[in-house]
């Protein structure tokens with residue numbers, strides 16, 4: 001059984017989404033995780049994930065290992081105690097710890113490939129709920145936006161704990177993703193924001209409210225076919241993320257470089273501190289903005305068309 005899952009970017013609202021404000025995220029299908037599960041003549045469940053240099057039998061891994069925890073959770077879900085002999089191959093083109101949702105994508109693809117092999121296929125809703133449980137094990141207090149956008153493989157307007165809303169794009173638009181190459185753990189930036197929020201709740205609540213407004217206006221602009229309005233909203237959202245201390249010199253450098261190269265707006269995307277930034281560009285300028293980002297230190301870029 002084979003399954004795959006895309007990467008994702010957050011267009012607006014990261015961090016504020018953890019505090020129940022709306023955020024917008026879209027799948028990035030240029031990068032993906034692919035999983036294949038086959039019966040094996042060898043005893044045990046052998047996992048091969050060359051990108052993270054993992055070649056191991058399930059029982060030799062700690063139960064909180066990102067891959068092992070998915071398998072164990074799924075067996076628990078199906079009440080399977082007698083585990084089958086399997087070979088699981090995981091390959092991925094999603095950079096790790098870069099804000100593109102690689103962890104959630106591994107979990108989604110693994111659940112989708114393994115469930116029908118050991119029992120029966122799960123619905124999107126079941127996959128999403130299961131992967132959210134896994135995300136909570138590894139990310140502390142995740143909003144659930146990553147697993148949702150990756151499971152449904154559709155643009156989402158996400159509010160924690162509320163039914164999933166997708167949105168349509170009135171007119172397609174182009175985004176360049178620039179990766180700082182600096183690995184950053186979302187759990188850390190989310191934890192730092194929580195400490196600052198506890199210390200200065202009013203100030204942070206005001207920032208989150210401003211971001212909520214940005215997400216709302218952004219959704220309307222996208223739906224009404226005016227994506228060019230997103231540029232200014234991205235700049236504003238980035239300034240608020242800087243105020244929340246989750247940007248970094250590398251991210252700010254790429255944001256400035258993109259703007260200087262003619263991007264309509266730019267911001268960090270995801271947990272911050274490292275990982276990715278995104279820039280809204282006219283399609284004809286996408287290649288030149290991408291090459292300016294590389295000159296400014298980006299380790300890789302992805303040009304993605306939304307809508």
Ligand code: MEV
Nearest residue numbers: 014015142143144270271
């Ligand atoms: C990470 O992709 C987005 C954050 O808002 C964390 C979350 O929503 O769980 C930083």
